[in-house]
Amino acid sequence: MKIYLYGGLGEDGTVEAPLSSAVILYLLNYCHPHSNSFHVCFIDQEHNGETVVKVPEACTQNISHQFMNTMDGIDLVLNCSLPVIQDIAAHTVRSGLCCVARYVVQVSHMAAVKKGHTLIDLLGFRAGSVKACAEVSGWTRLCEVELPKAIGGLISTLRDDKPVSMDIPECLMTFELHFDKPPVLHNDDKKKRQVLKDVQTEAEALISACGKEGGPDIVDEFFQTREAVMPHGSVYYRVQTKAEKEEKKFDINTENGEVCRYGCTENKLIKWCARCNDREKLKRKEELQQNRNARMNERNCDEKTTIESQEVLKNGLNVNGDTDLGIGSLDELSTFIKTLTIHDVIYEHVYAEGTSFTVADVILFVYMYTLSESMGFGKTQLLDNAPNIKKWLVHVMGLPKIRQTSLQCGYDVSSMEGCLKGEGLQFPTEFSIPPVTLDVEEDNPEIGRSSKAKQKALKKDVAVVLEKVKEGRIQTEPGEHPCGSNVHMDWTTVPLQASPKCELPEKRVSRKCEQLENLATAVQSLAKPGDVIVDFCSGAGHLGIIIAYLLPECKVYLVENKEESLGRARDRVIKLGLDNVTLYQCNLDYFQGSFDIGVCLHACGVATDLVLQQCLERGANFVICPCCYGSIHNTHLITYPRSQLFREAGISDYDLIVLGHAGDQTEKATELYDQGRQCMGLVDTDRARLAMERGYNVSLCSLQPLSCTPKNNLLVGKR
Structure with missing residues (x-):
């Protein structure tokens, strides 16, 4: 391969x-x-x-x-x-x-x-690491878009301009702050209950065996960080001390109006302290860890390096030493363990995505190594201002497989270790945390595998936006399907694998067939022999496969990000023996080939606009049925509103997002149905007007019958 x-x-x-x-x-x-x-x-x-x-x-x-x-x-x-x-x-x-x-x-x-x-553990919980597309997953966006662009730009700037000072890239600081948050632990209740049971049983047995002897040592050992060995990187957890339970060491301020030392105002928070509100607490924590990590300074051989790196991690995470445990005897410990709950089990955030080493750690390690190499592995303020990333690098460098692979790849491991210990010459460029502010209501420095939940459409906001639309004299102009009312197909002549019957339950087949024939007949009216037709967000291939079957003289590409869906489509294509179909597993914007017709059925939210953008950039005709209007939001590729008409009318991105939220309320026989239909039409009018401004003839029509789906608008554009 x-x-x-x-x-x-x-x-x-x-x-x-x-x-x-x-x-x-x-x-x-x-x-x-x-x-x-x-x-x-x-x-x-x-x-x-x-x-x-x-x-x-x-x-x-x-x-x-x-x-x-x-x-x-x-x-x-x-x-x-x-x-x-x-x-x-x-x-x-x-x-x-x-x-x-x-x-x-x-x-x-x-x-x-x-x-x-x-090796499958590298894909994390349920094999979900960096699985979703960048528009949905914060981790995919960080690993695939933001960090390579930022670090690549940083390397180029340092190489060509040699600046005296510069700001640390925003996405790098987002990664830094991510470590301040508790790690996401999937199915955490079940896991923590088992861990708590094991810890309590172990402590009770130890207390019973030791009697009154060795009290301080047993208490200290009980609160040590424990290690669960995994194939690629161990998981670390501990029990919260009594002192920690009584007094939270790092309070999190989330209320507007409280001002931190960095000048947070009533309506804004400095981005870099939006999750801690006092960066000095993190610095004091790091200083304490550095004092405990003195053993890291002696690294003479591969085996010793690996062992000491693991000790560094443990010592950095343990709560013994100068910390007050709040317990001084075995009797107190015996009483204390009976009060523990699952909330007292603390998993340590030692890897990029949380508690487990994944492919995201591999990707980010290569980025950080390459950046350090570009600075000659010298001492730099960049890592001093990002202590969490530095600690993560120390730990990852100590993992046996990472160290072995780095040596195998010709990486300068000893120089990288020296860089992390602060050895080498001082790199001349000064790096500082930028004074960037962030609207609290808009976003937060958060990275996750999935997008945030959709917001609700507030009645007062919808009314205000609709008034703006009225003042701007914007109207939805209904069009007609290219085939008029002749959109029906004889599904009895279609092979089973080309029909949705092969996958869907009987109660859904009829409606799905109605949806497909609306789009397939529209494509037939536009296509000519030799055309390349791309089915974006193809899923299991329902639309693309029937088009390929009906138009054997055309090439059909199925573009889909989800590997499971594309796998089902592949099986159907092979069973049908279609030789005019190629499957692409990729994000929408990664497909860069030329084509003649772009289609999509119920591409979710922003995906509809990405499909339309692909078609406009290549001068291709399009047949698009949108969906999930409430999921539209600005991304690194798409901003709203889309058309000049809407922008000149004073419609903002927030206004269009409000219309999208209301446009999702289109269930029949509800009081908001008519308003939902109006708002759905306005969002699609913005899309249609964008295409018209690019020289297209566009018809904004409806699927027939309307009952085949609540999201029944259809955009048909011809160059």
Whole structure:
């Protein structure tokens, strides 16, 4: 199986490549020898302006690879931004750093299991690490978009301009603050109950066996950080002390109006203290940990480094030493353990996503190593101002597999360790935490696997926006389906695998068929032989597969981010024997090929606008049925409103989002139905007007019958 990466052979034998290629090469080495089924093809061409770094020659020594000098025969690959994995047998192309990284782990794990090893833990709880697209998952966005762009830009600036001072990138500080929060522990009640039971049983047995002897030592040992050994990185937890229960060491201020030392005002909080409100507390905590970590300074061999790094972590997390435990005898401890609840079990936030080492840690480690290397591994204020990231790096560097892989890849491990200990020459550029403010109501420095819940549409806000629309003389102009009322298909002539009957329960089949035939007949009215038709957000392929069946002389691409859905579509395509279908597992914006018609059925929220943007940028016709209006929000790719008409009418992004929230209230026989239909139409009018401003003829019509779905608007655009 081939992996296509941006990269060229440097004169010194290194690979000159962007950060995304460096990450995949490191991960292939991490999974070696179980990743031997992959063959890397380096393509030396423009790569979206990403910063090029030198990847050590050693990174490729254990990997089958080649430097390509021709692009012949890889048109399907070049439809997407690299990195890309092409699986010719499965008619599938996978694109995007996180998607490719996950697939490398999955394939390598299948090989590892045969030899008694495991790699699937790298994908985290329920294999969900960096799984969702960047528009949904904060982790995917951080790993795939924000940090590579910020760190690449930082490396370029330091390399070319050598500035005297500069601000630390915002996304890096977001990552730093993420460690201040308690780790997300999935199914935490169940896990903590079992841990609590084990801890109480262990303590009772120890107290019973020791009697009155060894009291202080047993008390101290009880509150030590415990380690649960895992394949790639241990999980650490402890019991909250009595003193901690009585007095919270780090109070969190979330109320507006309280002013912290950094000048938070009534309506705003400084972003870097929005979760702690006093950065000095974190600094004092770090100083205490550094005092306990003196043993980190002696590292003479590989084995000693690994052992001491783990001790550093434990000592840094333990609550013994100078800390008042609040308990002085075994009798007090015996009484105390009976009062414990699951809330007294504290899991330590030692890895990027929380308690477990995942592929996100691998990705972020490569970024931070490359950044440190670009600064000559010197002493820098950047890590001093990001103590949580520094502590995370110390721990990750001490993991045996990371250390082994780093040495295998030719990374300068000793210099990186010296950098983390504050050795080496002082790097001349000063780094500071920027005085960026953040509206409390808008957002917070939070990273997660899924997007925030949709907001509610307040009646007063909807009324205000509708008045603005009226004053701006904006109206929804209903159009007609290209086929008029002749949108029905004879499903009895369609093979089972091309029909939704093969997947959906009987009660849903009729409505789904009605939805599909509305879009399929619209596409038929626009298509001509040889056209390339792209079904964006294709899911299990209901729309794309019926189009491919009806239009065998056209090429059909299914673009979908969810691997499970695309897997079901692949099975259907193979059973039907369709040779005009190619599947792409990637984010919408990673598909960069040319096409003639873009379609989507119920693309959620912002995804509808991404599909429309793809079509407009390539001059393609489109057939789009939107959905989830309440999920629209500004992203790094899309901002609202979309059209000049709405902006000139004074409609703001918040106004359009309010309309979207109200537009989701379209259930029949409810008092808000008519208002919901109006707001839904206005959101789609904004989309239609954007296309019209780009020279399209657009019809905003409805699916027939309206009862086939509450989200029954249809946008049909022709160049």
